[in-house]
Amino acid sequence: MPDDDIFLPRAATPAAARPAPSWAKKAPPKSKAAVRPAKTTWRKAFAPRNPHDHAHKIAGNVMDTWYQSHGGSSIDVPLGTVAALALLRQPPNTGTGLADWILGRQPHELPQLFKEIYLGHWIKRPDLIDRAVRLHDWAWNPAPDPHQLRAVQAVTHRALNQGLLDLTGHDDPYMRAETDVLSPLLTGLRHKSDKKWRGEYHTPPGVSDLLARMLVDKDFAQPDMAIREPAVGSGTMLRSVAQRLRDLGLNSHDYLWYGNDIDALAAACAAVNTIIWDLGPRAYIGCADSLALEDGGYAKTLTEAKDSFEQRDRYMDTASTIAADRRAFRLLDELTSKEPASA
Numbered sequence: 321m322p323d324d325d326i327f328l329p330r331a332a333t334p335a336a337a338r339p340a341p342s343w344a345k346k347a348p349p350k351s352k353a354a355v356r357p358a359k360t361t362w363r364k365a366f367a368p369r370n371p372h373d374h375a376h377k378i379a380g381n382v383m384d385t386w387y388q389s390h391g392g393s394s395i396d397v398p399l400g401t402v403a404a405l406a407l408l409r410q411p412p413n414t415g416t417g418l419a420d421w422i423l424g425r426q427p428h429e430l431p432q433l434f435k436e437i438y439l440g441h442w443i444k445r446p447d448l449i450d451r452a453v454r455l456h457d458w459a460w461n462p463a464p465d466p467h468q469l470r471a472v473q474a475v476t477h478r479a480l481n482q483g484l485l486d487l488t489g490h491d492d493p494y495m496r497a498e499t500d501v502l503s504p505l506l507t508g509l510r511h512k513s514d515k516k517w518r519g520e521y522h523t524p525p526g527v528s529d530l531l532a533r534m535l536v537d538k539d540f541a542q543p544d545m546a547i548r549e550p551a552v553g554s555g556t557m558l559r560s561v562a563q564r565l566r567d568l569g570l571n572s573h574d575y576l577w578y579g580n581d582i583d584a585l586a587a588a589c590a591a592v593n594t595i596i597w598d599l600g601p602r603a604y605i606g607c608a609d610s611l612a613l614e615d616g617g618y619a620k621t622l623t624e625a626k627d628s629f630e631q632r633d634r635y636m637d638t639a640s641t642i643a644a645d646r647r648a649f650r651l652l653d654e655l656t657s658k659e660p661a662s663a
Contacts, residue, residue: 367482367483367486371487371498371499372499372525372526374483374486374487374499375487375499375500375501375503375504376504377482378402378479378482378483378484378487378501378504378505379501379504379505379508380504380508381478381479381482382398382402382475382478382479382482382505383398383505383508383509384478385471385474385475385477385478386398386471386474386475386509388474389470389471389474389475390467390471391468391471391472391474391475392465392468392471394458395506395509395510395585396454396455396457396458396585397458397468397471397472398471398472398475398505398509399455399502399505399506399509399585399589400434400454400455400456400458400459401430401434401472401475401476401479402475402479402484402501402502402505403452403455403456403502403588403589403592404433404434404437404438404455404456405422405437405476405479405480405484405485405488406484406487406488406501406502406592406596407437407438407441407488407592407595407596408437408485408488408489409489409490409491410485410489411489411490411491412486412489412490416485418485418489419480419485422476422480423476423477423480423481425473425476426473427466427469427470427472427473428464428466428469430469430472430473430476431458431459431460431461431464431469431472432459434456434459435456435459435460438452438456438459441595442632443632443636445594445595446628446629446631446632447604447624447625447628447629448591448592448594448595448603448605449591450624450628451587451588451590451591451605451606451607451624452588452589452591452592453588454584454585454588455585455588455589455592484501487499487501488501488596493572493596493597493598494563494566496596496597496598497559497562497563497566497596497597497598498563499525499559500525500554500555500556500559500593502554502589502592502593503522503525503553503554503556503589506522506554506585506586506589507522522553522554522556523553523556523557525556525559525560528556528557528559528560529560529563529564531557531560532557532560532561532563532564533564536561536564536565536568537568538568538570541565541568541570541575543574543575544574544575544576545575545576546575546576546577546578547561547575547576547577547578548578548579548616548618549578549579549580550580550610550611550616550617551580551581551582551610552579552580552581552586552587552590552605553581553586553589553590554586554589554590554593555579555589555590555593555594555597555605558577558579558590558593558594558597558599558603559593559597562597562599571600572597572598572599572600573598573599573600573601573602574600575600575602576602576603577594577599577600577602577603577604578604578606578616578618578621579594579603579604579605579606580605580606580607580608580610580616580617580618580621581605581606581607582607582608582609582610583607584607587605587606587607590605591605604618604621604622604625605621606618606620606621606624608620608621
């Protein structure tokens, strides 16, 4: 069945509340000058209207680029590259300045950029960034392989030029959650035998959207309800439920979200997606065997999240102390370096 047949457009919302999604059909322009607005780039003009098709196109191009560039066998690197870029924000009304700036970076500059992106989100959600460590620990390599960095640069160029930020760069989380950009990339990068051994089969987004529409309504979705997914994968089902809640005029922040997956890389993708989709401050992703633990691993997930927040607070306190000491030493140096006043 073609993707267009299973993609379910969202319920209409007032224009003042939310901009029209990229896949929405528009009336033909009345003049030739209106065919392409000034801020529309070729990236967006040639992107598929269906966001799920767009995500698959990006994944296919990234995979081709990574292997053609001989980036290596570690799929964490291209996956982490796309995940970092997807955490950036470039609202449509700001043009393409951010993407253009990144496209101008040299290969050796990209690891530092990705570290800063992940650290920026670590300040707010250390638990999720710690869970996503498989996606970004390679960027801390003190002696990176120059050839691999060139492959990372090629992936960065291909993802941005295929319109990644048109899917994930919006300020509105509703727009960012129209599709899952990491799921097709994760499943595509993994070898077929590896997926079979793991028993890893991601639910198609059209199917998860349909299930969410069938199961979730205002009578069912009460505030503070816990929404659990014991085999979360990259979080596709959580995305569909969050979008359904938004369609009903509800706020995803009013709910508790728990997702576990036995695969650390899938859980890492779900952690990044939790930030991209803005599921809320009470959304937790764990890596555990839900069938082997009595509570599905949720107590373990909450404990690990608590530990991440406590560690962040310790680091921040230490950093504040160091910064204060440095300011004091600079002030003391200024005072002692001044010439004594003449009589």
